Amino acid sequence: MPYNKLLGIELPEEINGSFFLPGINDILIYFIPGWSELPKSLQPAAYYLQSLGYSVVVPSYPSFHITTRWTDWWYACWTQLQGITQYGIKKTYLAGFSLGGLFALQAATLKDRLEQECGLQVMGVTSISPPLRLKWKPLLPSEAIRMSTFDRQIAQQINRIYPTIPFPQSEMCFEKYRGSKKHRPVISIIELIRAIHFTNQMLKRNTLQTPVSILLAEDDEIVDNTKTSRIAQKRLSKAVDIKKVPGRHNCLLDQSCKIACEFIHKFISKTQEN
Numbered sequence: 001m002p003y004n005k006l007l008g009i010e011l012p013e014e015i016n017g018s019f020f021l022p023g024i025n026d027i028l029i030y031f032i033p034g035w036s037e038l039p040k041s042l043q044p045a046a047y048y049l050q051s052l053g054y055s056v057v058v059p060s061y062p063s064f065h066i067t068t069r070w071t072d073w074w075y076a077c078w079t080q081l082q083g084i085t086q087y088g089i090k091k092t093y094l095a096g097f098s099l100g101g102l103f104a105l106q107a108a109t110l111k112d113r114l115e116q117e118c119g120l121q122v123m124g125v126t127s128i129s130p131p132l133r134l135k136w137k138p139l140l141p142s143e144a145i146r147m148s149t150f151d152r153q154i155a156q157q158i159n160r161i162y163p164t165i166p167f168p169q170s171e172m173c174f175e176k177y178r179g180s181k182k183h184r185p186v187i188s189i190i191e192l193i194r195a196i197h198f199t200n201q202m203l204k205r206n207t208l209q210t211p212v213s214i215l216l217a218e219d220d221e222i223v224d225n226t227k228t229s230r231i232a233q234k235r236l237s238k239a240v241d242i243k244k245v246p247g248r249h250n251c252l253l254d255q256s257c258k259i260a261c262e263f264i265h266k267f268i269s270k271t272q273e274n
Contacts, residue, residue: 007044007258009051014040014177018080020087021046023055027123027268028089030081030107031058032100034129035192037178042097044174045252048261054268057084068188070099070195077103082118093268094125097252098222099192101130102199105236109206124211124271126264129220129249131196133227174253203235211274213241213267215260217251241267 004011018039029049031042039058046056059080061073077100084092092114096104107114108125115121214232216225225244232240243263247256 004044006255007048007051009048011044011047015043016040018060019043019046019058021050021056022087023050023053025053025055026089027053027091027093027272028055028057028084028087029093029095029264029268030084030104031056032077032094032096032103033058033061034096034098034100036061036188037097037100040177041253043177044257045261048258049264052261052265055087055089057087068191070191070198073099074103074106074195078107081107081114081120085118085120090119090121091123092120093123093264095128095264096126096130097128098131098249099195101127102132102195105130105208105212106199106202108208108210108212109202111208111210122210124213124267125208126213126215126267128215128252128260129217129223130214130228130232131192131223132200132231133224134193134196135220135222135224174257178250178253200231200235203231208236211241211267211271212236213263214243215251215263216242216244217247217249217256218244219247220249222249 002011003009031046031049033039033041039060042058046058049056057080059077061076067073081094094104094107096102104125104127108122111122212232214229214236216223216228218225229242232242245251245256245259245263247254251257252260
């Protein structure tokens with residue numbers, strides 16, 4: 001495997017589909033990719049976390065060709081989470097990037113169910129660049145798109161007029177691991193907004209009983225960091241740890257990848273000490 005100087009580890013070529021990396025300690029990190037991203041987008045981070053001793057599972061989403069409903073993405077993530085018992089590791093930390101960060105928070109609210117039904121112990125959750133509020137939402141091509149957020153029939157009609165929309169891109173040193181396209185289906189953006197709304201409502205109703213850490217990118221072009229921080233402090237556990245890392249939204253695929261992974265490692269070490 002080729003050696004990567006930025007991470008200081010050997011990093012293999014891209015992996016197709018979901019994957020499991022075995023570690024040497026008794027902790028597994030369930031690391032959820034971002035919106036429309038393939039599992040390989042988390043490959044650099046996953047291999048670095050494995051080098052720190054953790055087992056890592058990265059799940060996959062259905063492709064846009066199959067479904068654009070966020071509930072289908074969530075269901076795929078949830079069923080794969082329930083299946084990690086096959087690896088024989090009960091201590092689980094949830095982590096996720098962007099939309100995956102929202103899903104990690106949603107799954108954390110179901111901590112008791114995971115323990116009762118699957119025997120999984122959710123020890124903590126790290127959400128990286130979670131879009132609890134979007135910065136670019138007003139830039140969508142039509143006011144009607146926001147009006148259609150809760151009406152799928154209107155959403156389908158808008159999707160015929162605006163099939164795709166350019167999505168902000170960051171410069172990344174791990175560009176080859178990126179799985180998403182520069183143009184996303186408009187209807188998938190509407191579904192993303194639905195997922196954000198549902199996550200906020202879920203966090204209003206359920207106080208997390210597990211340690212939470214939030215990592216934000218300082219120059220995020222997509223997430224409104226100020227409002228996201230305010231929501232996190234208000235609705236998540238009192239012990240929520242919020243920090244910022246240099247870079248833009250795709251910090252896990254740029255120069256900040258190692259810093260983000262070290263943040264997860266320190267968070268896990270701290271919770272284990274407590």
